[in-house]
Amino acid sequence: MSAVFEQIFQVGFLAAIIRIATPLAFATLGEMFSERAGVLNLGIEGIMLLSAMAGFTAASLSGSLWLGVLVAVLVGALMGALHALFTVALGLSQHVCGIGVTLFSSGLAYFLYRLIFGQQSVPPSIDGFKLAPIPLLSDIPVIGPAVFNQFTLVYMAIIAVPLAAFVLYRTPWGLAVRMVGENPRAADSAGVSVIATRFQAVILGGALMGLAGAFLTMAQFNAFTFGVVSGRGWVAIALVVFGRWDPWRSAGAALLFAFVDALQLRMQASGLGHIPYEAFLMLPFIFTIVAMAFMSRNAVAPSALLKPFRREER
Amino acid sequence: MFRLEARTSTPAWFNLALPLIAIAATLILCSGLIAIAGAGVIEAYGVMLSASLGDSYAITETLVRAAPMIFTGLAVAIAFRAKFWNIGAEGQLLAGAVASCFVGAIPMPGTLAMLLMAIVGAAAGALVALVPATLRIKFKVDDVVSSLLLNSVIYYALMALIEGPWKDTFSGYPISPPIEDSANFPVLIEGTRLHLGVVVALIAAPLCWFLIARTTLGFRIRVTGENPEAARYGGINVQRVLLSTALLSGALAGLAGVGEVGGVHFQVMSDISPGYGYSGIVVAMLARLNPLGVVPAAIFLAAVMTGAEAMSRATGVPAFLSDVIQGTALLAMLVALLFTAYRIRRVGAQT
Numbered sequence: 001m002s003a004v005f006e007q008i009f010q011v012g013f014l015a016a017i018i019r020i021a022t023p024l025a026f027a028t029l030g031e032m033f034s035e036r037a038g039v040l041n042l043g044i045e046g047i048m049l050l051s052a053m054a055g056f057t058a059a060s061l062s063g064s065l066w067l068g069v070l071v072a073v074l075v076g077a078l079m080g081a082l083h084a085l086f087t088v089a090l091g092l093s094q095h096v097c098g099i100g101v102t103l104f105s106s107g108l109a110y111f112l113y114r115l116i117f118g119q120q121s122v123p124p125s126i127d128g129f130k131l132a133p134i135p136l137l138s139d140i141p142v143i144g145p146a147v148f149n150q151f152t153l154v155y156m157a158i159i160a161v162p163l164a165a166f167v168l169y170r171t172p173w174g175l176a177v178r179m180v181g182e183n184p185r186a187a188d189s190a191g192v193s194v195i196a197t198r199f200q201a202v203i204l205g206g207a208l209m210g211l212a213g214a215f216l217t218m219a220q221f222n223a224f225t226f227g228v229v230s231g232r233g234w235v236a237i238a239l240v241v242f243g244r245w246d247p248w249r250s251a252g253a254a255l256l257f258a259f260v261d262a263l264q265l266r267m268q269a270s271g272l273g274h275i276p277y278e279a280f281l282m283l284p285f286i287f288t289i290v291a292m293a294f295m296s297r298n299a300v301a302p303s304a305l306l307k308p309f310r311r312e313e314r
Numbered sequence: 315m316f317r318l319e320a321r322t323s324t325p326a327w328f329n330l331a332l333p334l335i336a337i338a339a340t341l342i343l344c345s346g347l348i349a350i351a352g353a354g355v356i357e358a359y360g361v362m363l364s365a366s367l368g369d370s371y372a373i374t375e376t377l378v379r380a381a382p383m384i385f386t387g388l389a390v391a392i393a394f395r396a397k398f399w400n401i402g403a404e405g406q407l408l409a410g411a412v413a414s415c416f417v418g419a420i421p422m423p424g425t426l427a428m429l430l431m432a433i434v435g436a437a438a439g440a441l442v443a444l445v446p447a448t449l450r451i452k453f454k455v456d457d458v459v460s461s462l463l464l465n466s467v468i469y470y471a472l473m474a475l476i477e478g479p480w481k482d483t484f485s486g487y488p489i490s491p492p493i494e495d496s497a498n499f500p501v502l503i504e505g506t507r508l509h510l511g512v513v514v515a516l517i518a519a520p521l522c523w524f525l526i527a528r529t530t531l532g533f534r535i536r537v538t539g540e541n542p543e544a545a546r547y548g549g550i551n552v553q554r555v556l557l558s559t560a561l562l563s564g565a566l567a568g569l570a571g572v573g574e575v576g577g578v579h580f581q582v583m584s585d586i587s588p589g590y591g592y593s594g595i596v597v598a599m600l601a602r603l604n605p606l607g608v609v610p611a612a613i614f615l616a617a618v619m620t621g622a623e624a625m626s627r628a629t630g631v632p633a634f635l636s637d638v639i640q641g642t643a644l645l646a647m648l649v650a651l652l653f654t655a656y657r658i659r660r661v662g663a664q665t
Contacts, residue, residue, distance in 0.1 A: 276474040
């Protein structure tokens, strides 16, 4: 057991936590903005997958990684807009539409990937993002190499957290988002366009989910495979609850989950006896369910979550 | 400007035509992808149709595929009726498959084996569905998220089994040992794969309809789903209804897994379900949560799945088109449903 503890406090382990947390942080922040405006986005798993595929394809065909990121973000935003069209403009069931968006975008991702790359025994890969150490900061012992010797997308995730908190709590737009999520009728009376604000929040959410997808295929795995998202989207939805719809807490939840996941990977690698590796793979999911059971009691969701808004109806 | 205006009444023909309109819209939308793939749209859909419903063998293959989706479709339809958001039919199916495979591998008389497989498989599915229901009642955990996450947990548990204790030591493949030959569901038509489980699925649909439409429990499920407050005032124990719904829904999804083990694969492997649990959501919505509608809806999706493989071989269009069709059909149906309650009016135009 002491060997396990020693490994936890290694630089490599801390760096792994940060890397695992990055796509989760983007996805969780994205889902959080959407839910704060009153829209549950169960399309997240599919949106991440389609963005991951689109970003990978764009990067692979153009040779530009940043173009790939841009494409992934645009695709994510577009799919967010699609979800908003169904749930916000038409007021359809958020649960079922979200599943529809996930089925549609995962199907589309696999369809287009097969169309573009054909069937290959070894999936094509790209030269993904390289580590970009920040001078001076990366020289700090332990923390430096773990936190400041990372991909640029990791730094973007680290910046995204305070930025999201600032936008949500300190800007007029953030206030509008919170209002349409809590009390759309009051927001409407105050002259805030509920429909427009919700659209914007869900689209921003989709763009962040796109970033999460881009990280997976362009920094973490450098290839698009069929299990590339493998439930990270669903986990992000749980992390939003766990993080009580707050950017800081959500990021904390992502870090905590990443810790469990990294621990799981380490335990697998250290060949802990005869425990099957699948037991470790299900660990983060069980952890999330148990954590939700503890957290959900005090968690207060935005009151208008899941409720469509139609102005003419009282 | 257009706007949605509430309908006072919906024409009867419209209710019936709705799924057909949604399916037509889906096929038209997805023909764009066929064109992008460089194949003839008519040709591609033609191959799909003839490969899925063109001759008697094709029809039996489609029915064999429809059976698990009838079960998961019923599972979702009943759950959604009570607004128990069971997105976990996939995991419940896998649990049913694993449990029935355990039982089926024990030597015993065939009839007994099949009966026990069904009971144990259904119980396993029900047990899994009980988790999100209990979490919702006791801890207010969102059932959508918990049932979704459970799918991953069950999948990895299945993988642990077939990579571990169940692993074929001879071939080294991650597949479970086969069930006893006597436990294999009887084939109804020689030379096809049409097995007893398909008939059970077809019978289950009218039974579920009867349960929902004509029994006290069905009434309670409907009232709880439509208005939980009213249900509570009416003396209905909402939590108990929720638990009953979960048990029923999970058992049906579990039976989907039993059918796949007993009638199709005779063992458990990692890809025993190509997402039948999620397809069940599409089926249930196309059926407008009516158990009787689940049968044609499941047959439609099964035809798309069976046909897509043949289309892929003939035209080179990736078979993943069937997944896109599923997703599009779900979204198209949702939009179509909107027009039962609303119609589009031009604002400012003379009425």
